[in-house]
Each structure stands twice: as C-alpha cells, then as structure tokens.
Amino acid sequence: MISEAFAQIEFAAPAGDISFFALFLGAHIVVKIVMLGLIFASVWCWAIIVDKQLLYTRTKRQMNRFENVFWSGQSLEDLYQTLVSRANTSMAALFVAAMREWKRSQEGKKPAIASLQQRIDRVMDVTIMREMERLENRLLVLATVGSAAPFVGLFGTVWGIMISFQAIAASKNTNLTVVAPGIAEALFATALGLVAAIPAVIAYNKYSADAARLGARMEGFADEFSAILSRQIDERTQG
C-alpha cells in the first residue's frame, strides 16, 4: 500500500511538486477525513445551488406566464378547467386550491357561503406555506456548510500542523524544505473548507432573498385573488 501511495505521488507530482493529489495523499488520516468531508460538503452545496437556481428560474417563469394568463380577461372557470388536470406549482397551485374550495362550496344542495371567504383564505395560506417550504427546502444546508466548513477546515489544519510539528521534532531538522510540505498539506484542509464555505454563504444569501421575493409575490396574488372571490361571494349572497 505504501509503495503504491508513493508511486501515485510520484506520478501526480514529479520532481517534488505539490499537486492536489500529493497534498491529499501526504496528509494525516484525520486530515484526510476532514478533506473528504469538505469535498463532499462542497459537492452537495453545489448540487443544491444548481437545483435552486433551476427551481427559482422555473418558478419565476411559471408565475409570469400564469399572471399573464390570469389578467388576460380569460374566464376563471376556463382557466381552472385547464389547470386542474395538471400538477401545479406556485401561483397556479394557489389559484387551483382557492377555486377548488370555491367550487366545492357551490356544489351540493346547500351552498356553504357564509364562511367561504375565510376558508378560501386559509386554503391559500396553507398552499403558500407549502410552496414556500418547497422553495426553501435545503437552503439551510447551505447556511450550515457556510458557517461550519471553515471551522472544519481549520480543525484539519490544526491537526495537520500538530502532526507535522511532531514529525519535525522527531526528525530534528528545522530546514524549511523539511517543514514546508507538512504545513502545506495541513493548510490544504483550510483551503478546502473555504472553497466549500464561500459559495455556500453567497448562495444561501442569494436564494433566501429570492425565496422571500417569490413568497411575497405569491402572497400578493393571494390577496388579490381573495379580493376577487370575496366580491363574487358578496354579489351571490346579495343576489
């Protein structure tokens, strides 16, 4: 195993150069685990980032399209018929949920109109909450990685430097060429921690702001739609 490792180092870093691979292989086992964990965290963070970017773009596009259709003067009944058969998200889901409650209240022999307005509001609140949860799902992972990864990397560095100092003491040679590789390996852990943390923090701030904006937009639509339905309800009860 050892000889293999050395062979790999030779392959990866001829003439004693320091490559990622050599840095990783030369590190202590604890530092290796830290590095692997940080690399995994980085992969996961970027997966979330990509996912959220796609999700928010799609959501925004859907909202725009729905609003266009909604305010185009088209009959709400027709719109509902079109949408009810699909799996809807965001504003469409709000609309469908409210319309479904409205329809159900109209059906039957005794239309339950007295507290229909409250029920519709509640249904739309629940739908908004569900949508928001979907949008903000896994954003907390970014926040966690963003705050914890530097510390994890620092831990790896401290550990690696401890080990390399012990090695220096054992070798009784303080020549910089002897000291440097161990410290470089240790510092590599901090580098990985920062590599994982920086995008995570930036992405968390960006996407939580985006999610809040989308939520506000949905709430605005819900209020507007609630006002429209309330007017309808009042007209019917008076009529």
Added chain:
Amino acid sequence: MRTGLVVSIIGHVVVLCWGLIAFPSAKPYSVEPVDALPVDLVPIEEITKTRIGDKTASKDNAPAPAPAEKPTEATEKAPDPGKKPAKAAKPSPAKAEPAPQAEPEAEKEPAPAPQVEPAPAEEPAPEKAEAKEETPEPPKPVKVVPQSKPTPPKHTRTTAAQPIKNRQEPKKKDTFDPNEISNLLSKVEPEGGTQTAVNEPAGLGANKATQQQGLSASDLDLLVSEVKERWNYVPDTFPPDLVVRVQFQLSRDGHLIGTPQIMNSHPYPRFRQLAEAAIRAIIAVDRSEGFSFLPRDCYEGNGGWNTVLANLKPQ
C-alpha cells in the same frame, strides 16, 4: 435535484482535474547561489600549542630538516614546528661565537625557572638587568643580547621575564647561523612561544607547555603589520639573514613602557639606521593607536604580551 447533483459532481471532478494539472506549476523561488565563506576556527593558543607538541617530537631527529625549511618559511604557522627543532638541535655551534660566557648561564636558568617558583628566576634577572643598563645598546650587542633579555623581568612579572631569556638563546644561535635566522624573520613572538624550546634541553618542556597561553597568530600578524607599516627605511638589497630584533614592554592598556631595545646586531652597514627606524616605528604605533588591539586576557602569564620580542625583517 438529480440534475443539480450531477452537475455539481461533474464540476468538482473538472476542478480537481484542473488542479491536478495546473496547480503543480508552483515555480520555485529563484535563489541566487551564495558563495561559501571559508571559516577557520582557530583557538587562540593554537600556535603555542603546536610548537610545544612539535618541539618535543622533533627534538630527536630535527637537525636534518632544518635547512630545507628555510625557503618555505614565508608562512608562519606551518614552518614553526620545523624551525624550532632546528634551533634546539644546533645549540653548540651557535653558542661558540656570540658569548660563550653568557650562554651556559642562560641555558641552566631556563630549566629551573619555568617550573620552580618565581623567586629563583628573579635573582638571575636583576643581575643581568644591571649589566644591561650599564651597557649602551647597539655597539656591544653580542654580549648584551644574552644577558640583556632578562632585564624585562623587572617591569613585568617574573614568569614573563623568564620566557624572554629562554627565547633569546635560541635566537642567538639563529643570528649566527644565517640559515636558521631566515626562518625567524619577520616574526613577532611572545615569550611563551619559544620558552618551551629552552625547556626542552632541560627535559622539562612538556609540563610548562600545557600551561602556556599566547597571542594568536592573527594577533601576532596584526602587531607586526602595524609596526611594519610605520617602519621607514631606505630600500636596499638586504642580506637574507638580516633581522632586527626589538624588545619592548607594554602596559596593560596597550601603551609602551620605556624605550624599545634592540636585541641583536648584524654586520650589515646600515643596521643601526634600520634598528632605530624600527624603534621609531614602534613608538609611532604607540602614539597613534597603541597596542590595545591585543587581547586583554593574554596580557599576563607565560605567553602574555607584557613584554614583546619582535623579529622584524626588512623587505
């Protein structure tokens, strides 16, 4: 989520591959080669010690090598060991001319002096000192030389004085043997250095030797060069064995005590002028900087510079 994960993994793999290829290109700092400075660690006592060791060793078989060494003697350290054996070996011919009377005394003295208490040593010293005072310096150098050397002991400690006596004997011999003189040329020797030579004939050399502490080679060189810098004389083709031997005493703060004295003579017609110029040079050194550059802790003792005997060779 799946697309995100796939994209992320692919992205990381790409970055890692890039790091594998591009990252290793850290350029080594350009370090200009620094020329190594040769450094010799030389203990201050090195010279005196080497002399001691060599003397005892070469005593037996010395005579032959002595003449051969003359040409190489420019450097001080290496030749030293060789020279002394030569001196020690040839005492008898040298003695004959200069002062037959003085020498036997001188030889006897050294033996007791080094090991025995200072008292016995002093006794002979004052006698000689008196004799020297009476005699004018240059004209009678031959007789004076052997006896006069003891004089320094008055001012300096007895231990210091004795080495001087001891010294002279070998040098006396040298002055008469041209070949050997050339070996000693342009050297300044603290008394300690030659003292052992005297001891050897008495068979006591080894004991004293270990106690000696003398000026280092660099200190001696410095002293000689300081004097020579101010030694003004008319250039000439000097006889190869011409040397001016000056003895002078120094105070602890590195200043001259009394007047330097010429300790030898030479048939060379302008020897007198040379010798006086040398004295002036020593006085000039004293007036300008003094001899305070000599290490303080070597002032006293067998090899100390309280009394300095300098062999100056004009070039």
